[in-house]
Amino acid sequence: MPVIKRKKILEAAATVFSQKGFHQARMDEIAKEAGVAKGTLYYNFSGKSKLFAATVTEGMEKIIGQVEKELESDLPFKEHLRKLIRSNLSLYLKYSDLSKIVFNELTSGIDNDVLEEIEKVRLRYIDFIADLLRQGRERGYLKEIDTRLAAVGIVGFLDNLCNYYLKNHEMLDQETLIDIMFSILSSGLLAHEG
Amino acid sequence: MPVIKRKKILEAAATVFSQKGFHQARMDEIAKEAGVAKGTLYYNFSGKSKLFAATVTEGMEKIIGQVEKELESDLPFKEHLRKLIRSNLSLYLKYSDLSKIVFNELTSGIDNDVLEEIEKVRLRYIDFIADLLRQGRERGYLKEIDTRLAAVGIVGFLDNLCNYYLKNHEMLDQETLIDIMFSILSSGLLAHEG
Amino acid sequence: MPVIKRKKILEAAATVFSQKGFHQARMDEIAKEAGVAKGTLYYNFSGKSKLFAATVTEGMEKIIGQVEKELESDLPFKEHLRKLIRSNLSLYLKYSDLSKIVFNELTSGIDNDVLEEIEKVRLRYIDFIADLLRQGRERGYLKEIDTRLAAVGIVGFLDNLCNYYLKNHEMLDQETLIDIMFSILSSGLLAHEG
Amino acid sequence: MPVIKRKKILEAAATVFSQKGFHQARMDEIAKEAGVAKGTLYYNFSGKSKLFAATVTEGMEKIIGQVEKELESDLPFKEHLRKLIRSNLSLYLKYSDLSKIVFNELTSGIDNDVLEEIEKVRLRYIDFIADLLRQGRERGYLKEIDTRLAAVGIVGFLDNLCNYYLKNHEMLDQETLIDIMFSILSSGLLAHEG
DNA sequence: GATGAATGAGGCTTCATTCAT
DNA sequence: TATGAATGAAGCCTCATTCAT
Incomplete structure (x- = not known):
């Protein structure tokens, strides 16, 4: 009920x-970070795993919601793609904490049901991107490829580069990075396709 | 000296x-898995972190070596790229254990020097790919892009897709996957460039 | 807060x-001796060394306090000396556990900061005795000697004899022992000085 | 048999x-310090406790032998006492390692038979001093006191002061220390006996 | 005689979880 | 609702000792 305390904990x-x-x-x-007693964590969440699950899902939902919102407009597909890259990067940087969890902390030893819950959020993001691609494909802007697979690859591609940027941002201009990511994803590595 | 026991442990x-x-x-x-006493682990490696480091680095060196060997030939760049994709996938599947560690277990809580050692192996792989790209670029086959960044993106792209394949291989043909990966990496997502 | 449990542990x-x-x-x-779970020790003291330090210092403070109290009165120096010997013996016997620790367990292998803490308590006792001597010397009852050194010697002298008595008390009358200790400390070993 | 190796180990x-x-x-x-393999320790001594016992007893026998030798001469008792003090100090400093063991490492946790063996060496030293005292007493130089008890006290007195000197030798002249020890032991603390 | 790789019992410590208040 | 003292299972690691060579 005291939504404020719950938020503080999360x-x-x-x-x-x-x-x-x-x-x-x-x-x-x-508990210390949240300014509550340890017992309070258990009063509000049934255990560590569940607290973790809540943290990740609620956090990711918020982020995905933001990406979706930023991509609501009716731009041409190429612009959509560029915007996705930009949003993904800025949100990754803003919520790097959460991102690292979702993309790196999928090791076992966490309750299986919790893992599945997290996997579900991941998939929601992938499917959101797959959807984006499908729309582009239906309008003919996109190759005829399995959009789910493409989305999986794109997420790995972006995640790895965002993470690299996070660690080396002093050596790299943000706009340059976005250009490169866009260039590769849109037209590939090869010099000229023909 | 008994290289066999060391290997069993690793x-x-x-x-x-x-x-x-x-x-x-x-x-x-x-220890149980290796068929030795717990003390033997500590006789051969100074602690858990060091055993982990040895496991990862020695394992990865072997894998990277294999990829390098498979790519030694003097093929045209496109064939090289396809071969990289194919090797990467087959080795990922063969050594999925190790791959998962290197790409997912970089969470904190591990001794910093160990983490750095692992990061070094990762970078060796990335630099190997970056080199591959540079060769292609120098011969004019490749866009004028930062090859290191491209390599980082490619590794994330391939890793995520290989991992996805590992979990869903019943729904997906291996050659199809390779085709898609090659298609996106070589010519991007867009239907036609120009 | 539950001072009782802390006391039980100590x-x-x-x-x-x-x-x-x-x-x-x-x-x-x-833990078993204290009737608590092992974790409780660590909840109250951060580790074995710290528990040891607390045991020694708190115990010795109590003992030193008692000796000081018993010597508060304004007796002539010789009576003071005899009383010191008597108090030292009776408290050594009463708290032989603790005494043995302070005087015999200063081996290495204990955290250095803990060793120093214990050494501090030892010095407090030595300085207390040195003070006693200084007062006697100022009033002319005592030789003109370095009181700190004398105190160090006295403590060793008393400790060794008390310990000997502890192991052989069936062969030795307590008052006789006190007489001997007093005799040697006050007028030395020689038959007649002059 | 190879007495040299045994000596190196001890x-x-x-x-x-x-x-x-x-x-x-x-x-x-x-083993490392001795320049032999660990197994060699076990080949020559049946275990840690026994090695410890051998180390202490053989070492102490040597030291006691030296003190006895230095006191062999037929000096007046007072000179004998002063010489004892001097020898005790110089040997304590020379073999401080061993001394610390014998006087501080008598904690339990060592095999009981080993402890007894060490205690035996301690007693040999105490009895040697008691003998010295008895000789003096018999010739009328000494008070009529229990020489064993006096010896116990003296050993504690000397040990504590030697140890103190060892830790604070920069603040203290060796001859001064000997004077003080002699003064207290021979004529006590009091200003004048009468 | 000598070696040192291998062992495994046993120690200290951590930390998620509980529950009386 | 909230607390935090108390718990105890479980993990990492040490090291005296053994034994095949």
């Missing part, structure tokens, strides 16, 4: 989980 | 680490 | 540490 | 045991 959890990863994150630390 | 470690992840892997289990 | 620790010494004392055994 | 053991104490000394380290 924010603290996001911070700690992303800094330490699931297994290294300590309930103690999350 | 193989067992690769199995367990990839199944459980670093933090959930138990030294007990690795 | 008492159990004093017992076990003095019976087994620092390195041979087992946290398991201390 | 010297290494003395070094390591005195630096680390019995429980913290590692057989590995002793």
Whole structure:
């Protein structure tokens, strides 16, 4: 009920989980970060796994929602693609904590049902992109390829590069990065197709 | 000296680490899997982190070596790219244990020097690909792009798709997957360039 | 807060540490002796070394406090000296556990900061005695000697004899022992000085 | 048989045991210090405890022998006492390693038979001093006191001060220390006896 | 005689979870 | 609702000892 306290906890959890990863994150630390007693975590969430699941899903839902919103407009497909890349990058940087969890913390040792829940969020994002591609394909802008597979590849491609940028941002201009990502994804690596 | 015992341990470690992840892997289990006493692990490696590091680096060196060997021939660049994709996939499937570690287990909580060692292996692979691209670019087959960045993106792209294939291989033909990966990487998503 | 539980733990620790010494004392055994779970030890003290330090310092503070109290009165110096000897003996016997630790367990292998803390308590006792001597010297009852050094010697003298008495008390009357200790310390070994 | 190897091991053991104490000394380290393989320790001594016992007893026998030799002459008792003090100090400083063991490492956790063996050496030294005193007493130089008890006290007195000197030798002249020790032991603390 | 790789019992410590208040 | 003291299972690691060579 006290939605504020729940939010405080989830924010603290996001911070700690992303800094330490699931297994290294300590309930103690999350409680301290949230400014509540450890018991309170258990009063609001049934255990560590469930707190983790809530953190990830609620966080990701918010992010996906933002990407969707930013892509609502009715632009030509190429612009859509560029915008997706830009949004993905800026949100990755903004919520790098959460992103790292979703894309790197899928190791086992987490309750299976929790893992599945997280996988579901991942898939929601992939399907959202697949949908984007499908729309483009239906209008003829896109090759005739399996859009789900393409989306999987794109997410890996973007994720790896965003992560690389995060670690090396001093050596790399953001717009340049976006240009490169767009160039490869739209027309590939080869010098000229023909 | 008994290189065989060392190898047995590293193989067992690769199995367990990839199944459980670093933090959930138990030294007990690795010892049992290797058929040695727990103390033997510590006699040969100074601790869990170091065993992990050895597992990953020695394993990856082997894999990278294999990819390099398979790509030694003097094919046209497009064929080289296709071969890279094919090798990457087959080795990913063959050594999926190790691959999962390197690409997913870079969470914190591992000794920093170990993490750096692993990162070094990752970079070796990326630089190997970047080199491949540079050769292609120098002969004019490739766009004028930052080859390091392209390599980072490609690795993420391939890794995500290989991993997806691993989980869904019943729904997907291997050659089809290779075709799609090649198509996107070589000429992008767009229907026609120009 | 539950000062009672803390006290229970410290008492159990004093017992076990003095019976087994620092390195041979087992946290398991201390917990059992205290009637708490092993985790409770760690909830109240950050580790074995810190528990040891607390046991020693808190125990010794109490003992030193008692000696000081018993010597508060304004007796002539010779009576003071005799009283010191008597108090030292009776407290050594009463808290032989603790005494053995402080005077015999200063071996290495204990955290250095803990060793220093213990050394500090030892010095407090030595300085207390040195002070006693200084007062006597100022009033002319005592030789003109370095009181700190004398105190160090006295403590060793008393400690060794108390310990000897502890092991051989059936062969030795307590008052006789006090007389001997007093005799040597006050007028030395020689038959007649002059 | 190879008395040289045995000696090398015992010297290494003395070094390591005195630096680390019995429980913290590692057989590995002793072997390394001695320049032999670990198995060789077990080939020559049946275990850690026995090696410790041999180290202490053989070492102490040597030291006691030296003190006895230095006191062989037929000096007046007072000179004898002063010489004892001087020898005790110089040997303590020379073999501080061993001394620390004998006087501080009598914690339990060592095999009981080994402890008894060490205690026996301690007593030999105490009895040697008691003998010295008895001779003096018989010639009328000494008070009519229990010489065994006096010896126990003297050993504690000297040991504590030697140890103090060892830690604070920069602040203290050796001859001054000997004077003080002699003064207190011979004529006590009081200003004038009468 | 000598070696050192291998062992495994046993220690310290962590931390998710519980529950009386 | 909220707390935080208490728990104890479980993990990493050490090291004296053994034994095949």
